[in-house]
Amino acid sequence: MGALPESFVEIDGVLVDRRIFTTPFICDVVIQQCRSACCHRGCVVTGGDIERLTPHMDGIVRYLPEAKREFLRRAGGSFVGDPERQGTDMLPQETMAMIRFFKSPEDMRCTWVVDDECVFLYPSTQSAPGNGHRVTVNHCAVHSYALERGMDWQSFKPADCVQFPLCFYQKDGRTVLALQEEPGQAIVPCLNNPIGPPMYRSLEGTIIYLLGERFNEKVQAYGREHFPE
Numbered sequence: 346m347g348a349l350p351e352s353f354v355e356i357d358g359v360l361v362d363r364r365i366f367t368t369p370f371i372c373d374v375v376i377q378q379c380r381s382a383c384c385h386r387g388c389v390v391t392g393g394d395i396e397r398l399t400p401h402m403d404g405i406v407r408y409l410p411e412a413k414r415e416f417l418r419r420a421g422g423s424f425v426g427d428p429e430r431q432g433t434d435m436l437p438q439e440t441m442a443m444i445r446f447f448k449s450p451e452d453m454r455c456t457w458v459v460d461d462e463c464v465f466l467y468p469s470t471q472s473a474p475g476n477g478h479r480v481t482v483n484h485c486a487v488h489s490y491a492l493e494r495g496m497d498w499q500s501f502k503p504a505d506c507v508q509f510p511l512c513f514y515q516k517d518g519r520t521v522l523a524l525q526e527e528p529g530q531a532i533v534p535c536l537n538n539p540i541g542p543p544m545y546r547s548l549e550g551t552i553i554y555l556l557g558e559r560f561n562e563k564v565q566a567y568g569r570e571h572f573p574e
């Protein structure tokens with residue numbers, strides 16, 4: 346299932362892709378002008394995601410343009426892509442990132458992709474920092490729904506989306522914390538734009554989400570010691 350990162354360090358028994366200490370990264374749809382490009386192929390959907398989101402679908406779809414609402418109606422209300430109509434060829438890195446939720450890669454399903462983007466993406470505007478001008482962006486309806494209701498978006502959104510661009514997996518009995526570059530690094534601006542703090546700092550919340558507070562403290566201490574800024 347793919348190779349280990351070329352260069353990794355061991356922290357608290359976990360093999361960590363060294364690039365999280367050296368790669369500047371910031372997820373900001375205005376600064377990156379990304380139009381949420383990381384959502385261009387939708388996301389892998391787990392059984393837990395389906396159970397959690399389905400009761401909220403009436404509220405979530407209210408954010409979507411009519412064409413996407415109509416698409417979902419024609420799909421019987423399900424946001425999970427039908428493998429007969431939408432390919433499920435998973436790239437090795439995506440499979441490694443999500444296999445912990447499935448018995449086999451063949452069981453994996455993604456959200457519907459409509460016009461080359463996740464069915465949950467919708468056009469919106471957001472204030473630019475500094476001048477406050479409204480900038481055209483794409484937002485995630487699941488994320489917006491959670492935020493507007495004061496819900497914890499990390500525990501509500503699909504796990505595949507929350508962990509991006511990190512992931513962890515088991516390899517030869519070892520836990521590996523890695524950087525996802527697939528699918529489509531070339532078209533995801535933030536993976537090609539070296540601005541912001543190093544990943545281990547800007548993605549602290551994601552590291553906690555994946556491997557817990559205690560492990561994150563070790564990662565932060567390692568970064569301060571070995572990669573002082």
Ligand code: SF4
Nearest residue numbers: 372373379382383535
């Ligand atoms: S991860 Fe990158 S592409 Fe995705 S929303 Fe954040 S800045 Fe945009």
Ligand code: SF4
Nearest residue numbers: 384387388463485506
């Ligand atoms: S659920 Fe939201 S964050 Fe995840 S791929 Fe779809 S639009 Fe993007």
